[in-house]
Amino acid sequence: MFLYTKNYKTFRIETAEGECIKEFSGAVEAGKALPGDEVEPTETGCRLISRSEHHSLSGLLEFGGKIRHGFTSRGVPLYLFKPYNEAYPPFLVASKETGRENQLAVIAFEHWDEGTFPRGGLIHILGPAGNKVVEKAAIAWQYSPWSWSKKRMPEELVFPSKNGRHVLDKPTINIDPPGCRDIDDLISMWEEDGITHLAISIADVAAFAVLNPNLRFAERIGQTLYTSTGSVIRPMFPPRFSEDLFSLLPGEERFVVSLFAKWDGVALYDVKWKECIVRNWASYTYENCKDVTEIDIGVLRRIVAFLGHETEDTHKWVEALMLFYNSEAGEVLKRADAGLLRIHGEPEKERMAHLQSLGLPAKELAYPAAVYATTDTGGGHWGLRKGVYCHASSPIRRYADVLNQEVLKNVIHGIATAVSGASYKRHALLLNRSDKAAKGYERDCRFVDCILGTPGVPVHGIVVEIAGEKVGIYCFDWNRMIRYRSSMALRVGDDVFIGFYANATTASWKNRIVYRVEVIKSSDTGSQEPPHPAQAWQEVPLPLPRVPHSE
Secondary structure (H helix, E strand, O other): OEEEEOOOOEEEEEOOOOOEEEEEEOHHHHOOOOOOOEEEEOOOOEEEEEOOOOOOEEEEEOOOOOOOOOEOOOOOEEEEEEEOOOOOOOEEEEOOOOOOOOEEEEEEEEEOOOOOOOEEEEEEEEEEOOOHHHHHHHHHHHHOOOOOOHHHOOOOOOOOOOOOOEEEOOOEEEEOOOOOOOOOEEEEEEEEOOEEEEEEEEEOHHHHHHHOHHHHHHHHHOEOEEOOOOOEEEOOOOHHHHHHHOOOOEOOEEEEEEEEEEEOOOOEEEEEEEEEEEEEOEEEOOOOHHHOOOOOHHHHHHHHHHOOOOOOOHHHHHHHHHHHHHHHHHHHHHHHOOOEEEEEOOOOHHHHHHHHHOOOOHHHHHOOOOEEEEOOOOOOEOOOOEOOOEOOOOOOOEHHHHHHHHHHHHHHOOOOOOOOHHHHHHHHHHHHHHHHHHHHHHHHHHHHHHHHHOOOOOEEEEEEEEEOOEEEEEEOOOOEEEEEEOOOOOOOOOEEEEEEEOOOOOOOHHHOOEEEEEEEEOOOOOOOOOOOHHHHHHOOOOOOOEEEOOO
């Protein structure tokens, strides 16, 4: 049994499959156990049985704090460190730095034998708190805290055998953003005996993972994190693998798992799966792929149209083919009763209609999150209108795809997958948490860009929901909801301006933003266009209500 918490105030004791055994409150009752540690229940809380390996933590190192926390045996001052991951308590960290400005840093857990706080060791200081670039670096560490090291790497990499693999020596290309190095999908197309053949090939990462167990560490990372411009910031595999050995680079011979299909001018048929060896003939971007000479773009467009996608947007070409690959892979997994499906439930219709009536992005705000689930779970993917769907097309970037690729390969060889249903439930639990973390990274980075990018500039919002004193406002500029308690006389549909103040040099500042809200157009006063925020804000009388952010 293991300890789970989101805030180190309320706790759950769970089995490895995520089943809750006990709930309790109070940090003292956790008995110095940390999230993920093996514990046993007590009458009031839990008792630590054994420490798990803990990932690094990013957060605020309080050099500017007024309280002194003592010294190490060597006379090095101890400072309070508050992790951005609130599942962990504050730490005491030694540092010889003499500055008085709070810093964002990365630490490692050392021990918690006695005292109020655990001890951590400083890995490195990222930079001053409140700096937008430094904040985003700390957020990346917060949501992707596991890192590759020399001891985690395979000492000597074992390569898969080429024996028995089909050699796919046909016109083959990739279409990706400019500068992309982690290429995991290829498109092949050719005509033979008057029949058009299509092959969609995905990098065979599972072949290496099976032969090199150390590569399984990638599951702890879960998936690659990218910046808003598409650059890799926290890769699931080290660049040696993700941008070289696994990547389907032009001119390089690579191992792949390929879906083959035939095209009769009307529909795709005769789908088959094969392990292949392939060489990428040419690399294109979404901007220049209409000039492809290796394959017939006209036929590709007709295939994309058959798959139900728009043919002018080149991004949709690849999207359509990957959805087809994943849907067909999901059918294989379902029949084999192995692997992880991607499940997405139907949104609440009333909430969808309400958000649409306000002119808001209803899909983004009302859709439930898709999750990984075992093959015995009911339901398909509502958003994609797929009865069965899985992730199998990006094994360089997502670990769920590696697991599912193993199932595909076993089916190709006629071998039953040895992984148990209970094991897949544990995989689903872990990967759903890392999937949620990736979304949290994108959300928080966007929020930091908004808050620290335009400090003090009021933004436009609309009142979405009111329940007593609890008010939800959608902020158009930030593309997110803020929720708070207010005694103001507000109505659903009111246009408002939101002023804000954030002290980004303090801990948990994103949860302690002070807002000022002013109605600029009541929902019952007509439909004139609201004025520009800067102009309208100058007209707002002070003082305005101060509203703490509590999302």
